[in-house]
Amino acid sequence: MSIFNKVLEIYKDQNICLDCLGRMFSLLGTHSTNEERGKSLLLSLTMENHQKYLIGEESIRNKAIENLKLLANKAKYIPAKEVLKKEGFEPLLLNEDINCFLCNNIFRNLDDYVEIAKKNLEKIEYSNFLIGTSPSGKIINREDKFKAKHNIIEAESFKTHMNREIGKKLVNDIGKPTEFTYPDLTIIYSIRFDKSSTSLIIRSLFIFGRYKKLIRGIPQTRWFCRKCNGNGCESCEFTGKQYETSVEGLISPEFINASQAESSKFHGAGREDIDVRMLGTGRPFILELRNPKIRTLDLDNLLEKVNMTNKDKIEINQLSYTNKKQVIFIKENAENTKKTYKAIAESSSELNIEEFQERFIKLINTFENKNIDQRTPHRVAHRRADKIRDKKLFKVEGKFLKPNLFEFIIESQGGTYIKELISGDEGRTSPSFSEILEVQLKCIELDVLNIDY
Numbered sequence: 347m348s349i350f351n352k353v354l355e356i357y358k359d360q361n362i363c364l365d366c367l368g369r370m371f372s373l374l375g376t377h378s379t380n381e382e383r384g385k386s387l388l389l390s391l392t393m394e395n396h397q398k399y400l401i402g403e404e405s406i407r408n409k410a411i412e413n414l415k416l417l418a419n420k421a422k423y424i425p426a427k428e429v430l431k432k433e434g435f436e437p438l439l440l441n442e443d444i445n446c447f448l449c450n451n452i453f454r455n456l457d458d459y460v461e462i463a464k465k466n467l468e469k470i471e472y473s474n475f476l477i478g479t480s481p482s483g484k485i486i487n488r489e490d491k492f493k494a495k496h497n498i499i500e501a502e503s504f505k506t507h508m509n510r511e512i513g514k515k516l517v518n519d520i521g522k523p524t525e526f527t528y529p530d531l532t533i534i535y536s537i538r539f540d541k542s543s544t545s546l547i548i549r550s551l552f553i554f555g556r557y558k559k560l561i562r563g564i565p566q567t568r569w570f571c572r573k574c575n576g577n578g579c580e581s582c583e584f585t586g587k588q589y590e591t592s593v594e595g596l597i598s599p600e601f602i603n604a605s606q607a608e609s610s611k612f613h614g615a616g617r618e619d620i621d622v623r624m625l626g627t628g629r630p631f632i633l634e635l636r637n638p639k640i641r642t643l644d645l646d647n648l649l650e651k652v653n654m655t656n657k658d659k660i661e662i663n664q665l666s667y668t669n670k671k672q673v674i675f676i677k678e679n680a681e682n683t684k685k686t687y688k689a690i691a692e693s694s695s696e697l698n699i700e701e702f703q704e705r706f707i708k709l710i711n712t713f714e715n716k717n718i719d720q721r722t723p724h725r726v727a728h729r730r731a732d733k734i735r736d737k738k739l740f741k742v743e744g745k746f747l748k749p750n751l752f753e754f755i756i757e758s759q760g761g762t763y764i765k766e767l768i769s770g771d772e773g774r775t776s777p778s779f780s781e782i783l784e785v786q787l788k789c790i791e792l793d794v795l796n797i798d799y
């Protein structure tokens with residue numbers, strides 16, 4: 347069936363708008379909008395039938411008038427109506443208020459949707475956006491049946507048409523481009539024939555930095571109270587927190603405030619124990635700010651504020667903007683980075699300095715550039731899978747402080763359990779410092795001195 351006959355068949359069946367008419371043949375012809383396609387089809391049809399009326403035989407003339415009436419009444423096409431008038435025919439006046447069968451005239455009123463979007467975007471900082479349309483099942487089913495009935499195979503979907511047309515209008519109106527991969531904002535229209543709604547997704551803002559933890563006793567992230575799970579109870583003095591504060595809790599409020607974010611999430615490149623300090627150049631972290639209304643932050647000023655408020659507790663440095671991919675990267679990479687620790691260990695029995703030095707040579711031979719097997723420590727077994735991890739040690743230095751007190755500098759692969767490397771964890775880590783020095787050691791102080799990143 348020719349395109350023209352198909353158009354006539356469509357209008358014998360239903361009334362559809364120019365956008366939807368053009369949309370049904372969208373894959374044919376380029377550099378045109380669907381509306382232009384629709385108009386061209388109707389104009390060509392009107393011209394063809396006008397000509398047939400002027401030069402055709404009786405039966406052809408009658409058929410031509412019938413077609414022109416169809417175009418005038420069902421497609422509400424003005425030129426067809428004018429041709430009929432000019433040739434002395436009264437076009438039938440059908441109900442003028444029939445909406446487009448496929449879009450219910452939504453495509454005729456896209457400006458309303460643009461206005462809704464603009465309202466939603468007020469007071470939000472963004473440099474690009476994306477439109478997402480989600481038509482209801484009813485809309486999609488109706489269109490599928492319609493296309494099948496008329497054997498239409500060159501159509502563009504409701505969704506694609508609407509996304510592009512609103513996108514064009516918005517770009518024009520607000521002067522900001524669309525972005526398909528990482529849009530700052532996504533405006534989602536949930537379309538129903540009776541009532542549509544709009545929602546907004548704001549892309550999280552990711553800030554990279556490094557933190558130093560200068561005192562012991564602070565966890566990296568917020569810990570909910572073990573008793574009440576964060577609801578607040580007597581044992582947590584109704585704070586819901588197990589610890590009064592955390593590295594996250596000290597850093598994030600200034601950022602949430604400055605970005606007007608709804609919430610935040612702290613992603614550390616690994617973590618140190620609560621009683622371990624994090625020194626040197628600090629541990630990499632990424633702060634994810636969710637639903638931020640402001641994306642341009644004065645990072646220098648935030649750094650200064652955080653460091654001033656938390657003087658002698660924590661310190662941040664090297665702030666920069668980053669992205670979601672880096673969150674995965676710093677987490678996965680944490681296992682591969684080289685870390686340097688300082689440990690103070692107490693021994694259950696005394697060694698004199700000669701004994702220590704003699705046994706320490708054996709310690710170096712055992713551990714430097716060697717791998718050890720570490721079974722998941724007792725103390726974390728309740729939250730980590732019980733398995734044996736193979737970890738590499740690069741360097742070990744030792745210092746005799748007192749007959750029962752030694753200092754160790756240990757350079758090892760990320761994820762090595764240092765406290766257990768020293769104690770042996772009742773045989774779960776082997777070999778261990780206790781094993782080689784032939785005294786039972788206990789790590790009483792631990793600092794991370796450096797993280798290679």
Ligand SMILES: [Zn+2]
Pocket residue numbers: 362363364365366367446447448449450451452453
């Ligand atoms: Zn339509």
Ligand SMILES: [Zn+2]
Pocket residue numbers: 571572573574575576577578579580581582583584585586587
């Ligand atoms: Zn509690």
